[in-house]
Structures are given as structure tokens and as C-alpha cells.
Amino acid sequence: MKSEHLPLLKSVSAPAVHPDGGRAVVSVLRPDFDADAYVGQLWTVPLDSPPNPGRAPRRLTRGFRDTAPDFSPDGRVLAFLRAADGGKPQLHIVEADGGEPQPVTDAPLGVSAFAWSPDSRRIVYGARVPDEGRYGSTDGISAGGEDARLVTDYQYRMNGVGYTADKPVQQFLVEVPDPGAEPKVAPKGRALKAAAAGTPGRGNAVGTAGLLPVAQQLTTSATDHNGASFGADGQTIYFTAALHEGSDADLATGIYRITVGEGVGGAEPEAVAPANTGRQSVHAVRQSEDGQWIFFLAQDIGESGQDFVARNTALYVMPSGGGDATRLSDVETMDLGCNGRIELRGPDSALLLNNARGTVELHEFRASGNHQALIQGDRAVTGVAARDGSLVVSFADAATAGDVAVFDGGQLRVLTDFSAQLRSDAGIVEPLELTFPSSDGYPVHGWLVRPSGQGPHPVLLNIHGGPFAQFTGALFDEAQVYAAAGYAVLMCNPRGSAGYGQAHGRAIKEKMGTLDMQDVLAFLDGALGKFEDLDEGSLGIMGGSYGGYLTAWTISHDHRFKAAIVERGFLDPVSFTGSSDIGWFFGAEYTGRTAEQMAAQSPMARVEQVRTPALVIHSEEDLRCPVEQGQRYFTALKQLGVEAAFLVFPGENHELSRSGTPHHRKQRFDHILQWWARYLPTAENPAPAARP
Structure with missing residues (x-):
């Protein structure tokens, strides 16, 4: 590719x-x-x-x-x-x-999600609602001309969204038009004048606005209200939100419901709190088809409300009338937070996706506690739906x-x-699944994507982000592009990754750059020892986000790599705290809160040990790992005399490699291959011609 x-x-x-x-x-x-x-x-x-x-x-x-x-x-x-x-x-x-x-809608900032009522007459949908005068809501006021923002909370920005407090996700209810009815037409002439004057019977509909059904806003609090769905009675809507006192200082979210009755309307949200659970971050909620149970996905976040590190997402169920919740999944071994959705099947069962050792499985849970794995194996299930006996999935492999x-x-x-x-x-090159022991004997699982030909092949050690995420054996465009250019690509899931249990994920809490670096290097050494066509003298290392962190950290300890690519990295826990959208809690939970702990796990604190040429890639609108992380790291390398380059993408955020504009995604690949051609040339990706 x-x-x-x-x-x-x-x-x-x-x-x-x-x-x-x-x-x-x-x-x-x-x-x-x-x-x-x-x-x-x-x-x-x-x-x-x-x-x-x-x-x-x-x-x-x-x-x-x-x-x-x-x-x-x-x-x-x-x-x-x-x-x-x-x-x-x-x-x-x-x-x-x-x-x-x-x-059906004309929401100023668009609709994010929706759900049908059981009687098919209404839809509840979520949409961001801008404050008056912001985001084009007032003609003639551009983004640069908006009023100043006075910020008093930790949680005020989000990568890919920008400021959040002035455009929270609210829930709306709308009557669904009859699709077979006579189409409405926009008024003009006398009819338009009458509509503008508010003539009885015509409301205030002017122009095309009157062609759409009127939606009723159900929620109003200045926070996001997510994942709304109807209950079995068609009168109750469930959703998740952080409406509790002190919500700005923790990661907790809860379950709420609104009763909307027969007509369009609503009431104040009512909290639905299990009697026996501690502080949790609830990601999704659905009432069972028989109306007897409430399923919900949640992570425990400890007494502090911030202990999120490598917390698996578990499925819970509680009676619709209230009471204790029962956890249906093994929180240590299963992680059901893959897509944040609960799909219903039958009167009292739910379908969930599970991260499992480099795959994504499909499981069914019943409110009674019965559980079965439906789909397992070398694939990643990405979506599921069940109706009238048919169970259909989307997947990648x-x-x-x-x-x-x-x-x-x-x-x-x-x-x-x-x-x-x-x-x-x-x-397409099929990945080869491998497991090698770390230096302490711990098994490290991953894949090799090997190019065609006899070799010897230069090797790229690719490190995933997260860190609580996982590589899978499914088709991965990054590995395919590099393999087509003549590189053997190694990808593994070291300690800190998802899919191997909470203990595996939490092993690097307050000790980043220890067991995780040990594991990725052991996987590299294991592959070099096993495959003679891998060139141990031509090694590159690369990664994005946490992968950028571990790349920068590794090249300050191990100098065998010919070159490195540090992309959108978490590079300085100190400045990250005040600049990242998640900086107010992320670094403290992963590295610890003291200056000594941060320095002991900071790539910037060890940058003087780097000898490896490095390409630093960042996006200007990255709020997760802000561009200053890359700027400061690149500048430090230059001051130390290390060969370095800084590739900056305008208009992109932390998701550039996955959902950036097609032009920028292609340009990113081209620059990456040019960097590898300079330090790790192959027949398919030759070194640039010398200048005359």
C-alpha cells in the first residue's frame, strides 16, 4: 500500500x-x-x-x-x-x-447522535448549542470578534472540539414527519411577509426554517448530556452527564432520566444512582427491552474521582425501579469500553464489544448474570445490531x-x-503474530508486518498511543505503507496497554518508561533473534501520543536506532499540566504529582542524552498533546546539535493520522518515508540524490 x-x-x-x-x-x-x-x-x-x-x-x-x-x-x-x-x-x-x-434538523453546530422512540413517532437527538454571539450565532461576529472568555474551571476545552462550556451537548425531542406526506414549500411574497409578522396560524416560520419540525430542548445545564435513548415505555429518556456538585474536579459521570409524556415536552433530569457503587465514570446506559433493567457501562475512578489509569470498563445492571447494581463482567480481564455502546438483544440481554489480546470480541450478557462469548478470533468487531433473529456485525481483520x-x-x-x-x-501484507519474553520473563505479544523479498530489511519499531490502548491484527494503514516501502514493521502491546487485564495496564502507573520500554525493546530483540532477514544494524523507532513519549524516552536510553519519529508526543509532564485538555489530571495519575516523580519520567528532563536524529511531528490545533510539547522538544534537540526536523500541520488536531484531511494524511506519509529514506534507505524507498 x-x-x-x-x-x-x-x-x-x-x-x-x-x-x-x-x-x-x-x-x-x-x-x-x-x-x-x-x-x-x-x-x-x-x-x-x-x-x-x-x-x-x-x-x-x-x-x-x-x-x-x-x-x-x-x-x-x-x-x-x-x-x-x-x-x-x-x-x-x-x-x-x-x-x-x-x-429533520438544522442544528447550528450539527447533530451528534440520535435514537428512536419505541412507537417510531419521535426521535431524541444530541446537538451542541452555542452561546449567543458565538460560533456564527450572530451575523457579523467572526470567531476573532467574539467576546473574551472568562475561564474558572479545569474542564473547558477538548481536543477536536475546542472550547466546550459555551457549546454543551444538549438533548432535543422531535416529532418525526410522515415521509410520505405532501412536501412543505418555503413561503414567499405575501406569505413570507405574513410569516415574518407572526400572522396567527403561521407562527414565526420564515423562509426554509418553517419547513422543519419544531424540536423541544430537553436539557439546559452547561455540561454535555450524552448517549440519550428511550426506555421501553416510550415516555422516559435515559442519558449520561456530570450534573453532580463539584463535577469540575473529578471524572465522574452518572445516569439521568427525563419523563417526556405523550406530547412534546420534558421535566427536570432525575438522577438514577445505584445504591452500592462508588465513584464511577458512566459511559453508556440502556434500559432493557422488557423495561425491567437498566444496563450501564462504567469505570471505577477511586475515591479521588480521578484514578482512571488502566481502568477496564465493566457492564452493570440494576433494577429500573432502583436498588443495587450487579457487575456482569469480570473487571480485571474484560474491557467493554471499545465503542461506548450497548446494543439490546431480546427482552433482557445486551451485546458488548471486548478488547481482548489484540482482538475485539463480541459478548452477550443477560440481566440474570448469564454470559457467553459469541465472536472471538483474529478480528476486530467494530459494531453490532440484532433484530428478529438476525445478528449482524461490522468488522475489520x-x-x-x-x-x-x-x-x-x-x-x-x-x-x-x-x-x-x-x-x-x-x-496487503498479512501480519505475523508473535510473543517474546521480556527481560523478566513476562510475555510480550505483538505482530510483524514483513515486506516481500529476501532482505535484509530495515526494521521500524512502532509504538501505539494511549498508553491504555492496543494494536490489533486488523489491517493497519501505517504498517502497510511502511512494509510496501521495504520496511519490516514491529508492533507490540507492552505493559500499560489495554486488552490484557487491568494489572497489565496499571503496571506502569507512576513508573512510565520502565516496564513498557523494557517490553518493547525485548520484543524488538526477540524478533531480531528469530528472523535472519531483519537487519539489526538498520533500526528506526516511531510512535504517536504515548508512543511519541516512549519513542523520545527510549532514544535517551538506547542509541542503536539510526533515526526516530516523535509524533504528537506527551514530552514534558510539567508544561502538559497547564496546556493539555486533560493535563489537569492525566500526568499526575500516570507519573505522580511531585516534581521529582515527573522529572524521573520526563523525556524533556533527559533530552540531553539523545543522540538519535529525530523528526518531530505535531498539529497546530492539538489540544491533547499541545504543539508546545513538540516545539520545545525540537528546539532542545537543535540546541544540543542533534539532527532534527519539525513537521507542523495547520488545521489539524491530535487525530491527524486517523482522521486528518486526506491531503494532510497523504503528506504525512510522504514526509515520514522521506525521513526514513534519508537514514534507512531501501530499494523501494531510496535515499535522496545528493545535491550537486
């Missing part, structure tokens, strides 16, 4: 399954160089068994970016989010059998960036092949 093949990477959303169980709909997105944006539409996928050759998957919509499909419970309507080129995603509906989609399958008779029956062109045009 080469950088120009990025548009062939097609990601697939969680499926929506029609209530009759006969078909699923997914969103398929891809980077587009012409639009320099992510474009995609909805696809319908028949679930026939045996497959019907005349009913192949087909494109259902033709919008610029159509996402998040979901059928109404009665099966008549398909709702989804549509964004025009340069626009915000808005809720749309279309008849399930096809037709012209019609908009070594051969696909995203596809759809039905779980039938204990087996997966794959229904799509969205990565066919990627395999045929770009070529």
Missing part, C-alpha cells in the same frame, strides 16, 4: 438491521483527495441465507457524507445523519423502501478495513467485500 491508496480505505459503520431481519444498512466512508474530505453513503446489505446472487449489496443514498443509519422500530423509516460538503451533520429520514431523504457479516449458526458469514480494490490495487 502507498500513500496514494488512502481513498481505497473504506470504513464501515455499525449496522442497522431492519425489524424483519431481512437486510442491514451501513455507512461506508472513505478519504477523497478531490474533496479533501471524507465522503460516503449508506449501503443496503441483504441478509439472505443462502445468498441470493440477484440481491447484492448496493448503494442506497448519494449524499456527500451519510452516516449513522438506524431503522425505526416499525420498519417504515430509515433515519441517518447527512452532512453537505463543508456542512454540519443533520438528521434526515427516508422511507425504508427508498425515496428522497428529507431533513488482516484482509479488510471494514466489512459486514451475519452471525449464523455459530459462524460468521461475510456479506460484503469493501476492501477488494484495496487488496487488488495496493496489495
Whole structure:
């Protein structure tokens, strides 16, 4: 795979399954160089068994970016989010059998998520609501002309969002129009004048605004209200929020519900607190289909409310009427926080995704406590839905960036092949799964993506972010691009990573750069000892975020690498505390709070030990690891006489490598390969010609 093949990477959303169980709909997105944006539409996928050759998957919509499909419970309507080129995603509906989609919302900052009522008449949706005078809400006031912000809280910014207190996520309720009804038309002439004057019977609808149904805002507190869904009675809406006193100083969130009644309206949120749990961060909540139980996903965060390090997300259940909560999953060995969603199946069961040793599994839990693993193996399940006996998943594995399958008779029956062109045009190298002992005997699990040819191959040791995250064996564009350029890519999940239990993840709490560095170097040494075609004299090291941290830390201790790439790194715990969106708690929990602890785990405190040429990559709008981290590290290297370069991307944030603009993602790959060509040239990626 080469950088120009990025548009062939097609990601697939969680499926929506029609209530009759006969078909699923997914969103398929891809980077587009012409639009320099992510474009995609909805696809319908028949679930026939045996497959019907005349009913192949087909494109259902033709919008610029159509996402998040979901059928109404009665099966008549398909709702989804549509964004025009340069626009915000808005809720749309279309008849399930096809037709012209019609908009339902015109939220100034777009709609983030939505859910159907059981009777298919209403939808609850979340949208950021800007304060008056901000974010274009007042004509003639640009971003630079807005009033000053007076900040008094820790939590006031978020990477990819910017300031948050002046545009919290609120929940709205809207009556769903009949998609088969006569279309409304915009008033003009006398009708427009009458509407503007507030003529009785016409309300205040002016222009196109009157074409949309009126939505009722349900929440008003100046904090995010997330993950709303209807209860089984159709009158209660559940969501998560931090509405407790002192919420700015901790990471706790709780469950709340609002009763909306038959008509459009709402009441004050009511807390739904289990009687027996401590401080938790609740990520998702759903009432069971039979209305008897409340499922929720939560992490324990300790008495301080900030002890988040390597805390697995567990599934809990409690009676809808209140009482004690029961934990349904093993919090030590299972991590159910993969996508922050709870999907219902049957009257009292829920479907969850689990991070597990470099894979993502599908599990089913019943309120009674019964549990079974449904899908395991060398793949990453990314979404699931169940209707009328059909269980459908989206997934990625070594051969696909995203596809759809039905779980039938204990087996997966794959229904799509969205990565066919990627395999045929770009070529995909299957990763080789490996485990090597660390210096203390601890097993370190990972993969080798090896290029074609006899070798010897230069080796790139790639370190993931997080640190409580994991590499998987699924198709990874980074490894594929580097392998195509002639590099053997090593990726492992050292202590500190997710997917191997909480003890594995918490092993580096207040001792970053110890066992984790030991593990990645042991994995490197193990691979070099096992494979003769890996060139131990031509080594590079790279990583982003926490991976940038461990790269910078490692090259201050180990000088065998020819070059390094330090991307969007956590490089100085001291300045990170006041500049990062999560700086007020992250560094203190991972490195400890004292100056001595921070210095003992800080790459900036050891920068004078670096001898390795380093390319430092950062994005100007990165609020997670702010650009000053990269700027100061690069400047220090230059002052020490170490060969260094600083690659800075305008308009991008911490997610550049995953969701940056297609042009910038391609440019990033090209610069990375140029850096490796300079220090680790290959036949496929030769050294630049010498200047005359």
C-alpha cells in the first residue's frame, strides 16, 4: 500500500438491521483527495441465507457524507445523519423502501447522535448549542470578534472540539414527519411577509426554517448530556452527564432520566444512582427491552474521582425501579469500553464489544448474570445490531478495513467485500503474530508486518498511543505503507496497554518508561533473534501520543536506532499540566504529582542524552498533546546539535493520522518515508540524490 491508496480505505459503520431481519444498512466512508474530505453513503446489505446472487449489496443514498443509519422500530423509516460538503451533520429520514431523504434538523453546530422512540413517532437527538454571539450565532461576529472568555474551571476545552462550556451537548425531542406526506414549500411574497409578522396560524416560520419540525430542548445545564435513548415505555429518556456538585474536579459521570409524556415536552433530569457503587465514570446506559433493567457501562475512578489509569470498563445492571447494581463482567480481564455502546438483544440481554489480546470480541450478557462469548478470533468487531433473529456485525481483520457479516449458526458469514480494490490495487501484507519474553520473563505479544523479498530489511519499531490502548491484527494503514516501502514493521502491546487485564495496564502507573520500554525493546530483540532477514544494524523507532513519549524516552536510553519519529508526543509532564485538555489530571495519575516523580519520567528532563536524529511531528490545533510539547522538544534537540526536523500541520488536531484531511494524511506519509529514506534507505524507498 502507498500513500496514494488512502481513498481505497473504506470504513464501515455499525449496522442497522431492519425489524424483519431481512437486510442491514451501513455507512461506508472513505478519504477523497478531490474533496479533501471524507465522503460516503449508506449501503443496503441483504441478509439472505443462502445468498441470493440477484440481491447484492448496493448503494442506497448519494449524499456527500451519510452516516449513522438506524431503522425505526416499525420498519417504515430509515433515519441517518447527512452532512453537505463543508456542512454540519443533520438528521434526515427516508422511507425504508427508498425515496428522497428529507431533513429533520438544522442544528447550528450539527447533530451528534440520535435514537428512536419505541412507537417510531419521535426521535431524541444530541446537538451542541452555542452561546449567543458565538460560533456564527450572530451575523457579523467572526470567531476573532467574539467576546473574551472568562475561564474558572479545569474542564473547558477538548481536543477536536475546542472550547466546550459555551457549546454543551444538549438533548432535543422531535416529532418525526410522515415521509410520505405532501412536501412543505418555503413561503414567499405575501406569505413570507405574513410569516415574518407572526400572522396567527403561521407562527414565526420564515423562509426554509418553517419547513422543519419544531424540536423541544430537553436539557439546559452547561455540561454535555450524552448517549440519550428511550426506555421501553416510550415516555422516559435515559442519558449520561456530570450534573453532580463539584463535577469540575473529578471524572465522574452518572445516569439521568427525563419523563417526556405523550406530547412534546420534558421535566427536570432525575438522577438514577445505584445504591452500592462508588465513584464511577458512566459511559453508556440502556434500559432493557422488557423495561425491567437498566444496563450501564462504567469505570471505577477511586475515591479521588480521578484514578482512571488502566481502568477496564465493566457492564452493570440494576433494577429500573432502583436498588443495587450487579457487575456482569469480570473487571480485571474484560474491557467493554471499545465503542461506548450497548446494543439490546431480546427482552433482557445486551451485546458488548471486548478488547481482548489484540482482538475485539463480541459478548452477550443477560440481566440474570448469564454470559457467553459469541465472536472471538483474529478480528476486530467494530459494531453490532440484532433484530428478529438476525445478528449482524461490522468488522475489520488482516484482509479488510471494514466489512459486514451475519452471525449464523455459530459462524460468521461475510456479506460484503469493501476492501477488494484495496487488496487488488495496493496489495496487503498479512501480519505475523508473535510473543517474546521480556527481560523478566513476562510475555510480550505483538505482530510483524514483513515486506516481500529476501532482505535484509530495515526494521521500524512502532509504538501505539494511549498508553491504555492496543494494536490489533486488523489491517493497519501505517504498517502497510511502511512494509510496501521495504520496511519490516514491529508492533507490540507492552505493559500499560489495554486488552490484557487491568494489572497489565496499571503496571506502569507512576513508573512510565520502565516496564513498557523494557517490553518493547525485548520484543524488538526477540524478533531480531528469530528472523535472519531483519537487519539489526538498520533500526528506526516511531510512535504517536504515548508512543511519541516512549519513542523520545527510549532514544535517551538506547542509541542503536539510526533515526526516530516523535509524533504528537506527551514530552514534558510539567508544561502538559497547564496546556493539555486533560493535563489537569492525566500526568499526575500516570507519573505522580511531585516534581521529582515527573522529572524521573520526563523525556524533556533527559533530552540531553539523545543522540538519535529525530523528526518531530505535531498539529497546530492539538489540544491533547499541545504543539508546545513538540516545539520545545525540537528546539532542545537543535540546541544540543542533534539532527532534527519539525513537521507542523495547520488545521489539524491530535487525530491527524486517523482522521486528518486526506491531503494532510497523504503528506504525512510522504514526509515520514522521506525521513526514513534519508537514514534507512531501501530499494523501494531510496535515499535522496545528493545535491550537486
